Amino acid sequence: MKPDDQKITWVREPRLGPTGRSFLPLFVQGLMTTLRHLFRRKQTVQSPETRHASPDPLLYRGVHRLNWDDQGRVKCVACFLCATACPSHCIDIIAAESPWPDREKYPESFTIDELRCIFCGMCEEACPVDAIELTSFYDLSGKSREEMIFDKEKLLSVYDQTKNTEPMRTRRIER
Amino acid sequence: MPHLLAISIIAVVLGAVGVALMLPRGAARGRLLGGLLGAVALGLTLSQLPRVGQWANDALFLVLAAVTVVSAVGAVTFRNPVYCAIWFGQSLLGVAGLMLVAGAQFLAVATVVIYAGAILVTFLFVLMLAQPEGRAAYDRVSFEGPMAAATGIVIVGLLSITIGGVLSAGPMEHHSAQAMATGVLAPQHVARLGDELFGRHLLAVEVAGTLLLVALVGAAVIVRLAADRMSDRQSAADGASAPTLRGGRSVAAESVADRPS
Amino acid sequence: MIVTLLEPLLKIVLLLAALMTACAYLVLVERWMAAWVQDRLGPNRVGIPLTRVRLFGLGQPLADGIKLLTKAQITPSHVDKALFIVAPMAIFVAALAAFAVIPFGSVIPTEGLPAAWRLPKQISLVVAPGMDVGMVYVYAVGSVAVYGVVLGGWASNDKYSFLGGMRSSAQLISYELPLGLGILGVVLATGSLRLDAIIHQQAASGAWNVFTQPLGFVVFCVAGFAEAARLPFDLPEAEQELVGGYHTEYSGIKLVMYMVAEFLHMITASFLIVILFLGGWHLWGVTGAGNEVSWPIALVRIIVLLGKVMVVILFFMLARWSWPRFRFDQLMDIGWKVMIPWGLVNVVAIAAWIEFGGRLSAVVGLSPIVAMALGNGCVLILCWLATVVADPTSIDNRPRRALPVVGQVGQPRPGGNPPCGKTTDRVL
Numbered sequence: 001m002k003p004d005d006q007k008i009t010w011v012r013e014p015r016l017g018p019t020g021r022s023f024l025p026l027f028v029q030g031l032m033t034t035l036r037h038l039f040r041r042k043q044t045v046q047s048p049e050t051r052h053a054s055p056d057p058l059l060y061r062g063v064h065r066l067n068w069d070d071q072g073r074v075k076c077v078a079c080f081l082c083a084t085a086c087p088s089h090c091i092d093i094i095a096a097e098s099p100w101p102d103r104e105k106y107p108e109s110f111t112i113d114e115l116r117c118i119f120c121g122m123c124e125e126a127c128p129v130d131a132i133e134l135t136s137f138y139d140l141s142g143k144s145r146e147e148m149i150f151d152k153e154k155l156l157s158v159y160d161q162t163k164n165t166e167p168m169r170t171r172r173i174e175r
Numbered sequence: 176m177p178h179l180l181a182i183s184i185i186a187v188v189l190g191a192v193g194v195a196l197m198l199p200r201g202a203a204r205g206r207l208l209g210g211l212l213g214a215v216a217l218g219l220t221l222s223q224l225p226r227v228g229q230w231a232n233d234a235l236f237l238v239l240a241a242v243t244v245v246s247a248v249g250a251v252t253f254r255n256p257v258y259c260a261i262w263f264g265q266s267l268l269g270v271a272g273l274m275l276v277a278g279a280q281f282l283a284v285a286t287v288v289i290y291a292g293a294i295l296v297t298f299l300f301v302l303m304l305a306q307p308e309g310r311a312a313y314d315r316v317s318f319e320g321p322m323a324a325a326t327g328i329v330i331v332g333l334l335s336i337t338i339g340g341v342l343s344a345g346p347m348e349h350h351s352a353q354a355m356a357t358g359v360l361a362p363q364h365v366a367r368l369g370d371e372l373f374g375r376h377l378l379a380v381e382v383a384g385t386l387l388l389v390a391l392v393g394a395a396v397i398v399r400l401a402a403d404r405m406s407d408r409q410s411a412a413d414g415a416s417a418p419t420l421r422g423g424r425s426v427a428a429e430s431v432a433d434r435p436s
Numbered sequence: 437m438i439v440t441l442l443e444p445l446l447k448i449v450l451l452l453a454a455l456m457t458a459c460a461y462l463v464l465v466e467r468w469m470a471a472w473v474q475d476r477l478g479p480n481r482v483g484i485p486l487t488r489v490r491l492f493g494l495g496q497p498l499a500d501g502i503k504l505l506t507k508a509q510i511t512p513s514h515v516d517k518a519l520f521i522v523a524p525m526a527i528f529v530a531a532l533a534a535f536a537v538i539p540f541g542s543v544i545p546t547e548g549l550p551a552a553w554r555l556p557k558q559i560s561l562v563v564a565p566g567m568d569v570g571m572v573y574v575y576a577v578g579s580v581a582v583y584g585v586v587l588g589g590w591a592s593n594d595k596y597s598f599l600g601g602m603r604s605s606a607q608l609i610s611y612e613l614p615l616g617l618g619i620l621g622v623v624l625a626t627g628s629l630r631l632d633a634i635i636h637q638q639a640a641s642g643a644w645n646v647f648t649q650p651l652g653f654v655v656f657c658v659a660g661f662a663e664a665a666r667l668p669f670d671l672p673e674a675e676q677e678l679v680g681g682y683h684t685e686y687s688g689i690k691l692v693m694y695m696v697a698e699f700l701h702m703i704t705a706s707f708l709i710v711i712l713f714l715g716g717w718h719l720w721g722v723t724g725a726g727n728e729v730s731w732p733i734a735l736v737r738i739i740v741l742l743g744k745v746m747v748v749i750l751f752f753m754l755a756r757w758s759w760p761r762f763r764f765d766q767l768m769d770i771g772w773k774v775m776i777p778w779g780l781v782n783v784v785a786i787a788a789w790i791e792f793g794g795r796l797s798a799v800v801g802l803s804p805i806v807a808m809a810l811g812n813g814c815v816l817i818l819c820w821l822a823t824v825v826a827d828p829t830s831i832d833n834r835p836r837r838a839l840p841v842v843g844q845v846g847q848p849r850p851g852g853n854p855p856c857g858k859t860t861d862r863v864l
Contacts, residue, residue, distance in 0.1 A: 015830050022824045030758035034473045038754075044477040257590065261519070264583065280569045287576035291583075365569060365629060 057166040060136040065158035075131035078105040082123035090116035110152040190216030195324035197252040243269030460497035469753040509688035519591035524693035527584020531700035537570035541738035589682035600681030604672030610771040611662035617779025618656030621786040635716030639725035644715035651782040651816040660705040667756040706748040717741040773828035
């Protein structure tokens with residue numbers, strides 16, 4: 001881009017006012033700001049000893065869980081709606097013939113790659129039977145990538161761990 | 176002492192041939208041989224130098240001298256101009272170290288400030304901005320290599336003979352004692368230097384300073400004139416769109432003068 | 437003989453150990469300051485290794501060091517190998533070499549020590565006490581340090597590194613002038629280039645140079661900040677613009693060398709500010725001013741000097757978060773159009789005072805020191821007011837060629853518009 005390009009609009013920098021030109025007030029102002037903050041109460045929450053105020057379990061989007069129904073069966077019917085809705089393609093379902101009469105399929109395997117997941121909650125939105133839900137667990141860690149691929153048992157165990165603290169998000173429609 | 180003289184002459188000639196071989200030429204033949212010859216010459220010279228006294232001082236002097244000479248050779252024989260600049264800087268550091276060993280603290284430090292600090296940085300600017308990629312012919316081939324080496328022989332030979340004459344007059348201790356007595360190495364040598372410069376040589380210092388100032392102003396004027404001429408030519412090339420106004424002042428000159436302040 | 441050799445060696449070892457430890461812990465202090473200014477807590481976890489003792493995070497430097505030393509050392513294939521390795525060494529050596537002449541205390545007496553060691557009556561706490569031109573030496577070594585930056589930037593063969601190196605060299609060259617002018621006033625007043633002589637002069641008169649030469653102090657401080665490349669002058673490695681500046685391509689131990697060298701520059705600048713302007717080890721009524729000292733006084737002097745240096749370093753760190761970074765043209769404007777004129781005025785004022793000050797203060801009826809402080813304070817205020825009125829840093833970066841006259845924006849000039857884009861005085 002040359003300086004005589006017709007597309008350039010050249011602007012003269014505005015002159016500083018007397019405060020800006022004398023530097024000193026701004027100098028003091030900046031110093032006062034930092035000094036004030038230096039002795040202010042700190043905002044840091046020292047996790048893991050103290051935790052953030054518990055996020056609202058109905059709103060927060062953390063680790064997924066797979067819900068059991070009241071007869072001890074996986075609620076999921078392997079309809080693939082969540083896998084279809086997932087923008088990061090982290091849900092992998094293998095469906096099989098259902099052993100129960102009230103549904104056609106059930107997930108033989110259900111894995112979520114938590115490292116790919118962006119925790120958008122689309123799967124939860126998409127699920128027609130409220131089988132997949134996001135919990136308020138946020139400090140997720142593992143020592144290998146394989147460990148972070150959650151299979152069906154692990155996802156169901158998340159439900160076991162959180163069922164007391166976090167109720168089902170959508171009330172079950174009584175039939 | 177004919178023995179010493181013979182060895183000195185051999186060393187100087189060997190060094191000159193070595194440097195001439197190492198100078199960048201079209202084909203890079205004989206550089207290794209040149210380096211070997213140079214190393215032999217350096218070893219011969221250093222081995223013939225009189226000892227100062229303490230082994231620590233001797234070692235310091237020999238190391239610094241070797242660094243200085245090797246760096247100087249590197250400065251003329253490397254092809255990459257940036258490397259040449261670095262070698263030159265290192266050679267100057269070596270010289271500064273020698274001066275420090277000799278007790279001339281101010282000269283040593285001033286050398287570093289002036290050469291290593293100012294000139295070399297400017298030098299690097301020029302090198303980097305002028306030739307970022309690829310080397311020009313004048314970087315790849317050095318002209319008049321043998322002639323330069325011969326000139327080097329003459330200078331080094333004359334210096335050796337002169338210094339040898341001084342050294343043969345008496346042992347080193349005698350000289351340093353003499354220097355101490357006459358106050359050359361007095362603790363107040365900075366003050367003495369200032370006194371000399373601004374007392375006895377005041378006129379020379381002032382003339383040199385004025386000359387430099389005039390040169391600086393002249394350079395600025397020349398640049399300014401060239402820029403104005405350039406923009407005049409540009410205006411002429413732009414034709415009727417930018418005529419000269421008010422009795423020959425160019426648009427550029429006018430607009431610079433009328434710049435909002 | 438052995439002891440006389442051992443004495444400087446011991447000083448060197450002590451100084452090196454102290455400097456390296458200080459660098460490591462100053463990094464921690466810097467991180468703490470950064471955190472506190474931003475209402476955070478900062479590093480507070482790492483304590484004694486292999487235990488659960490936390491010690492306010494005092495183990496953090498060790499962990500940082502181990503991490504950096506064991507990291508992969510990447511040498512990109514496109515770099516100039518030799519210079520890539522030499523550059524960090526050059527800057528590191530230059531940064532350390534400055535401490536050869538910087539005193540880290542006054543003197544320590546050798547009374548109780550065995551006479552067989554044949555020590556001098558006092559040991560001065562400088563590595564090279566015989567250096568008569570200490571101030572110029574620091575200056576020279578500082579100019580060598582530019583090499584590390586420029587070579588590192590060039591050898592990396594990377595545009596960010598190169599830009600950082602170029603910026604750095606331009607900045608360091610520009611600010612060496614005001615730095616020298618600030619030093620010159622002090623050297624004129626002292627009549628010596630020795631750093632310990634400068635401290636002694638301030639201690640003897642009881643008036644620190646910051647009072648008698650306030651203008652020189654301001655010039656030197658600003659130039660010192662710029663030479664140490666600390667915010668608000670950290671253009672060479674402005675993260676937001678240049679990734680990492682001249683050390684973008686460096687990793688592992690070479691990066692550590694660069695970072696330690698930068699911290700050493702800051703420590704050097706702090707030492708110089710304290711020694712040249714803040715009285716060195718002198719504190720009224722505590723340390724005394726003479727050259728004959730007992731052990732307690734010697735220790736107190738060391739503590740006072742290091743305490744002052746620490747305060748200046750803390751100010752450096754606080755300044756980092758207090759003011760935004762200058763733009764490069766502003767940096768150059770402040771250097772060339774403000775600081776160099778101020779420095780020249782300072783030198784002239786000090787020289788004039790040395791020539792006429794005695795008579796002048798006798799006429800006015802004040803003691804010379806008070807009169808000098810008042811006079812140079814007035815010079816500082818006058819310089820400042822002149823700068824405020826003249827406003828030399830306000831710039832107009834529109835193209836110089838064919839700028840339209842103010843007030844005629846948009847009006848066609850005779851013969852058509854100038855051959856460039858629109859220009860406007862409108863504030864966008």
